[in-house]
Amino acid sequence: MSTLLTIADVVVELPTPRGNLRAVDHVDLSLEAGRTLGIVGESGCGKTMLSRAVLQLLPKKAKLTGRVMFDGQDLARLAPESLRRLRGRDLAVVFQDPMTSLNPVLTIGTQLMETIQEHLELDASAAMARSIELLTAVGIPAPEQRLAQYPHQCSGGMRQRIAIAIALSCEPKLLIADEPTTALDVTIQAQILDLLAREQRRRHMAMIIITHDLGVVAGRADEVAVMYAGRVVERAPTQALFKRMHMPYTEALLAAIPKLDAAPHTPLPAISGRPPDPTRPLRGCSFAPRCRYAAGRCHEAKPALTSAETPGHLYACFHPIQMAAGVDA
């Protein structure tokens, strides 16, 4: 299989009134064609900034270093025009709030057809046919009628489906879904995740799913990267990760999810406190103030990403968890 995306030593910094904010801190990741990578972490840990770095859609004042290689091209070196053509065609994105990618004053049909015609050489009637086909694929009933409607006439779940239809319209090689279901109900979440999985298989598309819920990626990603305070702190093939988590943060994230098989009123193992202020980076491990295994070196130095025994499993911790973690946490 060939590597589609390589993120090498990416750093994103943002100037703020409180000082320089390092949103992404030396991240390395790669993704092969047709595979799914899950990126998991708490709010503010840099997931969105990382995906925006890949899309080259960072805020203007942001400073990006490192390299993003997509399909053999260094995205930072592409001319704005080539970049625009690439986004929407080979590289597509779905955001948490579908209204970010939908235009409230244009009908759904216009938006779909515009995207299709901008990137593919199709005449109006072919673009229309393709729009209807896409809306059908994402599970929108009576698609012909939907084309004439505006986004506000649709429910949140419908809007997300439409945003996905637009993202899929030009057969992208990579789809980045940034918390595509966080704003939705569990039932609609399940539908949207099913939809993404189905379309991915059908199109042999690579996908990055970003979420704060390990449950969302468990059954759906080939590989998982856990982020904390701008860094990737653990990365592994999904099976290997859930079989044995090395990083205390990953274990804590999993333990904090309410489990259906736990008795009511069982206290949840919450992670105390919250992530450090990203404008005030810590000298030691960023997780140290909240980590129950923190000791000695943890407060003095940053643990580097280290290889575990299982191939492809990396973790950044001085005192990795010893026993099999499993789901019993």
Next chain:
Amino acid sequence: MMQLAVRAEPLLDVDHLVVEYGLGNKTVHAVSGVSLQVARGETLGLVGESGCGKSTLGRAVLQLRRAKSGRVLFDGEDLTAMEGEALRKMRRRVQLIFQDPIASLNPRRRIGDIVAEPLIIAGVKDAAERKRRVHEVLSAVGLDPELVANRLPHEFSGGQCQRICIARSLVLNPEFIVCDEPVSALDVSIRAQILNLLEEMKARFGLTLLFIAHDLAVVKAVSDRVAVMYLGRLCEVGPSEQLFAKPVHPYTDLLLQAIPVPDPDVRPVEGVAVGEPPSPIAPPSGCRFRTRCPRADQRCSAEIPELREVAPGQFAACHHPLA
């Protein structure tokens, strides 16, 4: 009259409550005949998809939205018949916590004043007494009163804002709190902190809770009993353990299957959840779930299923319950 598994006199007794909204010349049937009871000291969880009427029900319990018909008995007194001073007095005993913690705090007021506000409305004139109460509840929710009282809401994270909201809801020493999706807007890690805090506050202050959420696992973590709502009506009510182990209503079953399991060996079954709830402006005839129900037949569109006891303490409104 239905009696939903409540031992003694319930603290809250909602009886055939109907709440509607006018929308142009149409009617939104938000809550269509809901009856439920909450015993003193109990937590009743209320789950259902977006738009099914959970918040409307919660607000109607507090009389923030008046019902079209039905009764809300609190400690034996009918709130729907109360007005003015009598209602204001009652309201001190019943509080509300909202889903969006940041939006529910006035951005220009200091935390100390925000938390003290219910005391002022209730007519507590002694400033020293107010300050004492504010400090007490802020400490109770895990915030340092000295550090936070003079700061503004924007200086706090979502989780901290929810702690502040909880402190404000506790300041009048209420008996009953409606928690309307208090953790839906929070991350997994902070969510666990707030759920634990609510449990702790409940024990410490002897509270009774109506806990609204759309996530069944979250609801189970804190509830003694759970009520499942769909498009303005209750589908199923029962003790948490029992309802989760043996759901009998097809909708409860669907909600349970839709929860993502954090275990890669449990492959998500694709296609369990289909369709979206129909519009509450023109709800389906008969069983409102029939347009998405795999078991629906003729009878389901002709006849409204009533809640019936299917196992001790477990009630379901379905013509063809799961065995």
